Amino acid sequence: MSARHVFTVTVSRHCEEILARELRRMGLQRIVVEPGAVRFTGRLRDGLRACLWSRVGSRVLLRLGRFEAMSADALYAGVATLPWTDHIPPRGTLRVDFVGTSNAIRDERFGAQKVKDAIVDTIRRAAGVRPDVDREHPDITIHVHLRNNIVTVALDLSGAALHLRTPRRHAGAAPLKETLAAALLQLADWPRRAAAGDPLIDPLCGSGTIVLEAAGMAHDVAPGLVRERFGFTRWLGHDPGTWDELVAEAEERRRIGLDRPVAIEGLDIDESALVAARANAHQLGLASVRFSRQSLDDLRPSGTPPGLIVTNPPYGERLDDPAAAIELQRALGDVLRRHMLGWDAFVLVPLGPVSRALGLRPRARHPLFNGPIECRLLEVGIAATAPARLVPGHADTEGPPPTTAPSADDPDKY
Secondary structure: OOOOEEEEEEOOOOOHHHHHHHHHHOOOEEEEEEOOEEEEEEOHHHHHHHHHHOOOOOEEEEEEEEEEOOOHHHHHHHHHOOOHHHOOOOOOEEEEEEEOOOOOOOOHHHHHHHHHHHHHHHHHHHHOOOOEEOOOOOOEEEEEEEEOOEEEEEEEOOOOOOOOOOOOOOOOOOOOOHHHHHHHHHHOOHHHHHHOOOOEEEOOOOOOHHHHHHHHHHOOOOOOOOOOOOOOOOOOOOOHHHHHHHHHHHHHHHHHHOOOOOOEEEEEOOHHHHHHHHHHHHHHOOOOOEEEEOOHHHOOOOOOOOOEEEEOOOOEOOEOOHHHHHHHHHHHHHHHHHHOOOOEEEEEEEOOHHHHOOOOOOOEEEEEEEOOEEEEEEEEEOOOOOOOOOOOOOOOOOOOOOOOOOOOOOOOOO
């Protein structure tokens, strides 16, 4: 029986439960949710499967050791006990990512240096030569976490973060990470609705991140299938046979999934963004997604039955004029309630005035972070009939009330 390992998949704040459900659907077991991460226990195959199939996770870490370190010398000694010649070629390259501090180790760069010294000294004593540091393209990356004087040493199986689905992504200004887009779609229950034949539109699609993630889910395309390299590729413990089996399975699922009809559309007024979106779709092999140049005012359901609107309207870097961002939100709310009757909308908004400008009462508000920006994903059910009278930019009082009424002192009240 192959050895069992402890794996940790890191994830954005507030997405831990989404990731846990995703890992359970993969058949992974002994799942434990932690702040900013989900831990599970399994065989190496399970960790590789998470690398290939996780849409929401950021990195997959394979635990190599755990010990107490009350001093810098104890950190060095603990790292030096691990069997580094089983992991790194003597003339290979490595990078150390160190997170956390203690009374004895108050600087993460100092901690990383001590770990690096312990690794290369151990290999030099055993092999007579030592690996070098390569911060950009190392053979392996070692992740070290220090908290309450407990050190966890892990191998980063991902290498580059998992949101980097393709090697040459074409991105617009302040693009949404694919992992966050996947979280939005999971919260919108898109996988179930896609299987039921519902359509999906992003009317402000930019470079197409949301619609491409939606297409990948609908067609059962593994998000890591087109990546050129993972962090385990040059690891001495890598099992190429197991990886090839997982890739072959994913390719077969993709072949079957691409035959499923789906109705997914990305719209934007910016033709340069659409050029980038089409290029990204080509890299991913997702020809089913349709991208069209269209203004928000012209948004219509195109004869399809009611479905999903999932969108991340421009704000911040993409639209640095606060007044313009608020006006765009008002215009979006107006066109949704007038023309997308019976649809469900999921709109990602930052906290503050922009979040209140949509003018539609949310059934739920899901807390998320878009990088450092605290946001809410507003879940809105659009009425099946247009309101008789409408004041643009104000809440539709004829619609259903929020799931939870905000209190008067709630900073996130809508």
